[in-house]
Amino acid sequence: MxxxxxxxxxxxxxxxxxxxxxxxxxxxxxxxxxxxxxxxxxxxxxxxxxxxxxxxxxxxxxxxxxxxxxxxxxxxxxxxxxxxxxxxxxxxxxxxxxxxxxxxxxxxxxxxxxxxxxxxxxxxxxxxxxxxxxxxxxxxxxxxCDGSPAIPPQAPTGVAVADTTAHTVSLRWNAATRGDFPVASYEVLRGETVVAASATTEATVNDLQPATAYQFAVRARDTRGNPGALSAPITATTFDPADDTVPPTAPTSLRAGTVTESTVQLNWDAATDDQRVAAYDVHRGSTKVATVPAGTLTTTLTGLAPATAHDFTVRARDAADNASPASNTLRVTTKEAVGDGGYAKVGYFVQWGVYGRQYFVKNLDTSGAAAKLDVINYAFANIDPVNLTCLNGVTKGTTQNPQDPNQGDGAGDAEADYGRAFTAAQSVDGVADDGWGKLRGNFNQLRKLKAKYPHLKVVISLGGWTYSKYFSDVARTDAARQKFVKSCIDMYIKGDLPEYLGAGGKGVAAGIFDGIDLDWEWPGSPDGHPGNHWSPEDRANNTALIAEFREQLDALGGDHKLLTAFTPADPDKIEAGWDLSQIFKYLDVANIQGYDFHGAGSDNSWEPNTAGHQANLHVDEQTPYANDFSIDRAVQTYLDAGVSPRKLTIGFPFYGRGWQQVEDGGAAGEWQRANGAAPGQFQEEAGTRGYQNLISSYPNMTVHHDTQSVSTYGYTGPGGQWWSFDDAWSITEKAKYIKAKGLLGGMIWEMSGDTPNGLLMNTLNNGLR
CATH class of the missing domain: 2.60.40.290 (Immunoglobulin-like)
Structure with a gap:
């Protein structure tokens, strides 16, 4: 699994x-x-x-x-x-x-x-x-370039008092003349203390005492941070509340404008006052979240949680800080982070696909998949075993022994990520990498793909089966979590890639990744890759790690950053490592494993002697296993815990798992005795073939559809090979299930297994319309 x-x-x-x-x-x-x-x-x-x-x-x-x-x-x-x-x-x-x-x-x-x-x-x-x-x-x-000191901006002129209230003074001034570098911002000082800053030629000083005289001066700073000279000082006196005791009327007709997954535009009609309205305060619930000047009857709030109902009110304030009654309460629900009310398609693109699979980012375009996907999960990023930070900048393969407890230590592929110069034929836009650029490889192609398909979001997937060894370590303490999360955000969201053969550098990958996908396999369980670190505390620490990612991603500001996770289908693993009552406060999507329920494994260490379904929707009535796995059983575990169905996708395998020398019996070899993994698509991947490779390799294989369990399997005949996989029929049936359960959509592992014309992707897309 x-x-x-x-x-x-x-x-x-x-x-x-x-x-x-x-x-x-x-x-x-x-x-x-x-x-x-x-x-x-x-x-x-x-x-x-x-x-x-x-x-x-x-x-x-x-x-x-x-x-x-x-x-x-x-x-x-x-x-x-x-x-x-x-x-x-x-x-x-x-x-x-x-x-x-x-x-x-x-x-x-x-x-x-x-x-x-x-x-x-x-x-x-x-x-x-x-x-x-x-x-x-x-x-x-x-x-x-000549090494001489920078000439700073000149002092602003024309500083004047624009407005005063009981607790604020608003100033305006003329733009400062630049020195060597453009003016970037202004600072308002009281004495030697900066009391306000602005990117424009006006600013408001807050938290002042009523009926009190204050002296201010203004200076400019350039884009290099060089401060200019102070302006001539100006004196302003705050408003005396004794001069006005009548509050304004309530603003009316509070209404919503544009709504996204993390922003809400609010509009309202003006309040009135016996003297003047000075400002409007916007509240979310009981918390003030914005203040706008009296002449402005609109604001856009940012940083809101997706798919969440928010209650807003607006109050007017006069110069004496008398507050009006609240406007009407407006409830606005932000859009979903993924799906936007429809059904989402999430697909994994594997880093190493550019080698033996010869599957490039361009293939997502030519197959038609890019136009249909909502999110691409780029797999995988590793954890530095020494520094316990996100790891990149190395090209080091895993060991060939899948049971090696140190198989993935220090492994990574900066060459495929951002070092390799792709040819014009391999490039999304038909333009070859120049070989000298700071960003090449898959990352550059993802940037080009996003430019062609602006709806696409791309997240970096951390971990996976081989790279999950040190998750328990990075999640163990608050300090370790903060360090790890910062390193991942710096590397992938801010784009600060390590130097690799002339590629990489600060910010070179900024804008490629729209979030983080956590593939910890498996917290709190010894059933992960051999040698993986784990402990009973992983469950609580996993929640804390997810919360830390959410906090640091939100602190970046701007568009909402996705936080998703690959989560288990096994109820025991869910209980051991995933606190379903807490993690969905922070996660946008959980991609539930919908495959690998049964398989032989490349080293025959798994279930080599019994051929069985790897991705059945319902528990097969003929299974020899007690409490066997199914997609429905997994989904119901999440729903019974109160998880919103609109935060769940189910996994679709675009590959098959197979056994050899499978005895006849049952329903065409179903659950019959086998003799290990069937030959795989690649020598080191016995028992596994991508869908296209599978149907091409065995054109005479008889395909069966189990309508009770909703599973597809193929049999080459008595003593032959038996393969479990998804095809157009089973994908269509599972899409019906997604709709019936009101789930968010489907996730695909992984895109290279599909046919060149995207048969499976098209089927899923059509099924979720």
Whole structure:
């Protein structure tokens, strides 16, 4: 009863590295004369521009220099082109050109600048067309390229009092003139204390005493954090409540505008007051969640829980802070995080599919699956066995022995994730990776796929059968949970990938993953992969780990980040590790295992002697096992615990499990004696074949449909092979069950097993319409 990563295929040394070095050495190192802009000061890094050529065809080069006695690993260069100049032909670096603005990342071989050295002879070079002239606004790692101190913004002018209430003072001012860098924000100070900050030219100071005079000044900060000079001070006196004792009337007609899974737009009609309305306070239940100025009759609340009913009211406040009666109460239910009221389809894409399976992200597009899926679970990310953090940046396969307790220690595949340069034929948009980019491989293809299908969400799946060994350790203490969760969010949500052969870097994968999927197999149980750490405390610690993920994901702000989990079908494993009364406070979706109920296993360590159903909807009346597994039994366990059906999907196998030398009897070999796992699609995966491979390998296999248990199986005849799998018939029947139970939808392990034209995916999609 498991799903997990298969051993990584060995790969040959990357040709990309060899080609890059040959190209670098073969470059003609011409003497650079002509226009030069020298560095003036000794910052950590400086950059000197040189050019050769003239007229409308010339070459520009930036030489990065390290002025310190310590090597600097990593640099980023940006500059603005002169008017009328366009560039192409980038060498020794990759560039993103947005109009006149150019941002340069180094190649992997010149990313580190040695102490008191330069990037010569491999400095970033471009070919230019247009009038010869030096770029402007040059920055190296965000600092001025010439190393000189930044000129800060000038002091804001025209500071004036915009409004006062009993406890607030609102100020406005003219925009400050920028220095070397654009103005990013403003700060309001009382004495030396910052009392308000704003990204605009107005701000409100709160928590003041009534009828009291205060003096304020304003300063600007630039995008590098440099503070400017203070404005001339201004004095403001807060309102005296004794001057107004009559509260405003209640706002009316509170109503909802746009609603998403985590935001609600509210609108209302204005209140009135004998003097003036100063502001509106928005409440969710009894908690004030927003304040808007009097001239604004709308607000959008963010960070709300999906699929949750929220009660809102609005009160008006006058300048004396007299509060009005509440408006009408408005109940708004946020949309579901997945499904949006319909039925969701979740599909696993396996990292290693690009090897023996030759299944690429592009195949999700060409098969039609991408248009039908709602969520892609990218499998799998591992846990660092030493640091107990999310692990990437390595390419290390698992051992070939599935019973090795250390099989997955330190394993990972950064090459497939973001290092491999895919060809144009393997790419979603038909454009090959350049081999030098900071993001390549599956991650870059997922980014392209999301651009083509904006509805798609992608989550990173942590763990799986082989990579769950250290979950118990990372969940054991509050400190360990916080450390682990932060590392995963930094790596996959913020996109800070470890350096790998020139790929990776801070933020390079930002925006690819929309959340986290937890595949801990299995908390509180010794029945996971051999050697997995577990303890009776796993159940409580699993809940705490899920809560920590939810808290840190929500703290990011912005769009709601998904938090899902692969959860067991076995009631005993549910009881041992999953507190159903608590975890769904935090989880958006639980993908219930709907397969691997029976199987021989690649090493015949499981059930090698009896052929049986691996994905039956109902318990088969002929089963020889007491309290046997079924999808319905699993689902009912969750529903009986009070879990909302709209948080549950059931798993569909796009593969079969098979036995060999199966005796005749029963219903065409069903539950009959066998002699181990049948030959698999891959040598190291005996007993397992993807659906397409299975039906292609055994075209004469007789397929049977068990209408009582709702299960499909195939038999090649007495003493032959017996396979349990899902086909169009069983998927259609299970889709009817999903609808009848009001479940969220279906989950697929895993997408590469389908036919090239997506037969199984199409069937599931049609069944859930």
């Amino acid at each position: 498991s799903t997990g990563p298969q051993p990584l295929r060995p790969t040959s040394p990357s040709r990309r590295v060899i080609t890059a070095l040959i190209a670098a050495v073969a470059l003609l190192l011409t003497g650079m004369t002509g226009l030069a802009v020298p560095a003036h000061a000794a910052g950590e890094l400086t950059a000197e521009f040189r050019s050769t050529g003239s007229g409308t065809s010339w070459t520009g080069t930036f030489i990065v220099k390290n002025n310190t006695s310590t090597a600097v690993n990593g640099w980023s260069l940006e500059f603005d082109l002169p008017t009328g100049v366009s560039i192409s032909g980038h060498t020794h670096g990759t560039a993103t050109v947005n109009g006149p603005h150019v941002v340069v990342a180094p190649a992997y071989y010149n990313a580190t600048v040695r102490a008191n050295s330069t990037t010569e002879p491999y400095s970033y070079t471009f070919q230019a067309s247009g009038p010869l002239g030096p770029p402007t606004g040059c920055l190296i790692n965000g600092d001025k």
